[in-house]
Amino acid sequence: MINLLDITTSTIDWSRAQFALTAIYHWLFVPLTLGLAVIMGIVETCYYRTRKAFWKDAARFWQRLFGINFAMGVATGIILEFEFGTNWSNYSWFVGDVFGAPLAIEGIFAFFMESTFVAVMFFGWQKVSPGFHLASTWLTGLGATLSAWWILVANAWMQDPVGSVFNPDTMRFEMSSFADIALSPFAVDKFFHTVTSSWVIGAVFCVAVSSWYLLKHREVKLAKESIKIATIVGLVSSVLTVALGDNSAYMVSKTQPMKLASMEALYNGGNGKSLTVVAAVNPFKQPDYVNEKEASLKLGVPHGLSLLSTRSLNGYVPGINDILNGYKLPDGSREPSVKQKMAMGKKAIVALTQYRSGKKDAVTKKTVMDNIKYFGYGYVKNPHQIVPFIPVNFWAFRAMVGIGFLLILFFIVDLWMVKKKDISRYRWLSVISIIFLPLTYLASESGWLVAEFGRQPWTIQDMLPTWVAVSDLHSGSVALTFFIFLILFTAMLAVEICILCKQIKKGPDYTESDTLKVNA
8 A cells, every 4th residue: 555654745845846847847848849840841841842942951950950959858858757767656656557558658659750750851851752751851740749649648647537447456546448548638638738839939939040040131031931931830829729728727627626726816716707817916925815805906807717617607616715615516516625535535545454454345345446536635634735836826827828818919910020021120020039939938838837736736636645656765865866957957958059059050051052042
């Protein structure tokens, strides 16, 4: 049976910090890889259709930047997967039969696919036909996207554990339906929302690099043509991201109501709740949600939250206190309070201990299975432990949504300027385009902060809290590796930025006469 062994609070905190550090750095590389895959695919398609050397040179330029970022993403991703075994061994042992399957498929199939075709893409220009090379470029991007699919399937299962059953004889969760896990609504929605947001980052990166060229009066033709492609990709993908984000909030309301309540700083629920635009939530202090009726200085959209989470203007949305104390569900049944769930969780733990000790009768097994849904609550000592840190969720969600809508406006303006005017004459627009690059990354990282902070303290929603999932390690060892990784990842990021900047400063390698270097 899982037990706390000698695990200290500091070990849990350092393990969480190390995993968060690795995930944040990894996510700096992944979205740009997925986004640039689309840009370079479209640019090479232009070459395939026109056979103009300019488009070939442009495709090779964007592919070079893709390759630099791709290599860094692979390095951090491998470390991230190893941490499940080193830092979260209880988690890996408890659910490895379920969680390991999508990660294994990602490594065997998707990663193998992208690794194979990326070699053809970089080294096959003179060795394979243009059609085969174009297919290799698109298949490289498809392989990266499929890698994201299986990783997001694994993450979605942690948020909404479907398609699995608990086996008291092995003390492990086992897969009951691969299709339910791979095609769960939560996984499908998370995949499309994440991938389209990555296309936005690729588009903004392309526009920012091209705008730098315009500011320097260099590679003007490359810059203008790239901006045309990137603004179309960016506008379409940003609209899709916002639309899919709406459905993400709806899915969260069904499976993780505490996350939604913390995102909205909704202390007490009700019917016809407004969607908060902004409120005076202290970014550094957990609010007194028990005694406060709602966040102060609140500006909201009437009935917006009810519409978002229930698809009804007057739908009921539970707040933090409702979830803690129990509330009535739309079908007339009642959601148990956290104290009731804690009691059922303890009952499951006791029965499981008896079952594992030899009392393997039908009654004991039934007690385990009847209460296993709330197994994780048996390790909760105080109901307030299941409330995530509200300020991070509240402000990260608003950063993500606010920047998302700004990006739609940005791409509309950029596309109009490209179509109607000589964009190289407007330096202010080029400066704004460069500024939007870090803002877009901020929105992307904020989305993951909401996704992961919002489900705390659970590694698996309602099943396994962090203090049970963690490995029995000395906190000093985890702290040491945290700082080693911090130095290593920071150095890797600095190296990537340095190499990218050098390659951007160098510009494309033109394969024909200098007349191709059109600067007007």
